[in-house]
Amino acid sequence: MSEKLLVPSIENRLAGFIEVTRRAKAEGELHDRKIIRKTITISREFGCEAYPAAEKLKAILEESGGESWALIDRTLVDEVAKNHDLEAEVLHNLGQRPRWLDDMLSSLSSTWKNERDHFQLLARKIVAIADGGNAIIVGMGGAIVTQSMLNCIHFRIFGSQEFKINSIAVRTKVSPAEAAAMIERRQKAREKFVRDFLDRDINNINYFHLLLNNDRSDARLMAETMAAYVHAHE
Numbered sequence: 001m002s003e004k005l006l007v008p009s010i011e012n013r014l015a016g017f018i019e020v021t022r023r024a025k026a027e028g029e030l031h032d033r034k035i036i037r038k039t040i041t042i043s044r045e046f047g048c049e050a051y052p053a054a055e056k057l058k059a060i061l062e063e064s065g066g067e068s069w070a071l072i073d074r075t076l077v078d079e080v081a082k083n084h085d086l087e088a089e090v091l092h093n094l095g096q097r098p099r100w101l102d103d104m105l106s107s108l109s110s111t112w113k114n115e116r117d118h119f120q121l122l123a124r125k126i127v128a129i130a131d132g133g134n135a136i137i138v139g140m141g142g143a144i145v146t147q148s149m150l151n152c153i154h155f156r157i158f159g160s161q162e163f164k165i166n167s168i169a170v171r172t173k174v175s176p177a178e179a180a181a182m183i184e185r186r187q188k189a190r191e192k193f194v195r196d197f198l199d200r201d202i203n204n205i206n207y208f209h210l211l212l213n214n215d216r217s218d219a220r221l222m223a224e225t226m227a228a229y230v231h232a233h234e
Contacts, residue, residue: 014079017070036151037133038230041142043202044157046186047164047179048214049222053157054136056223061134064227072129073138077122119197141194143207153233154207155226159214167214 040057044050051073058069123145129135130146137146143154159167161183168179194202205211210229212222 013071013076016068017072017076017080019068019070038234039130039133039135039137039146039149039152040226040230041130041137041146041152041154042157042226043139043143043154043208044214045159045164046190047168047183048157048159049167049219050138050157052219053212053222053226054138056220057226058136060223060227061230064231067134069134069136070129071136071138072126074122074140077125077140139190141198141200141202144194144198144200144202147207153209153230155210155212155229156205156208157212157214157222163215 042050042054054071058071061069122140126137126140126142126145127149130137130142130149130152133151143152143156146152147154161180164183165176165179168174168182169176172179172182174182191202194200200207210226212225214222217225
């Protein structure tokens with residue numbers, strides 16, 4: 001499917017993800033955890049270059065800080081879930097969920113009972129990953145789920161319809177008409193996901209520390225801008 005071309009290779013990200021969770025476990029076992037590592041969430045309008053920017057941001061942060069960062073998205077989380085031994089290790093490394101998460105999850109609409117169980121597990125994983133730090137979380141409502149976590153910085157990427165159509169058409173090798181249809185379908189699905197499960201509007205700019213216009217900033221510049229913002233808040 002052409003949309004798969006938008007997502008970075010899973011194999012290249014799994015090792016970094018496991019390393020980050022193991023470090024989180026090791027530090028969590030210390031009596032006095034003095035190191036609080038940042039987690040970054042990147043929300044975007046479908047068609048914007050979140051993945052290219054996230055990969056470049058990961059490289060910049062690893063080079064400047066000398067530590068591994070994990071690039072997390074729904075595809076990676078689902079891949080880990082397929083391997084029960086791997087998921088068991090990850091969940092063990094990440095430890096217990098905070099009490100406030102249970103409060104948030106208990107408020108989810110009962111209308112979505114079947115889907116809600118799945119989302120609750122996803123939300124717990126997102127929070128645990130974010131708490132460990134050195135994670136770049138793309139999508140999944142990450143900015144809203146982790147909104148109260150002080151170690152998290154939230155970015156939102158937006159762009160004009162013309163830019164998004166051209167970006168999708170080039171990256172997935174489809175016609176502009178097909179790209180436009182894909183954008184409309186996926187953007188509506190994302191907004192519905194956040195609205196149904198969290199009763200929030202992902203387009204509300206108040207959830208984010210910084211907004212990035214993809215029309216005026218390419219993936220490299222957005223990555224450098226995000227890295228500078230993170231370093232300024234260390």
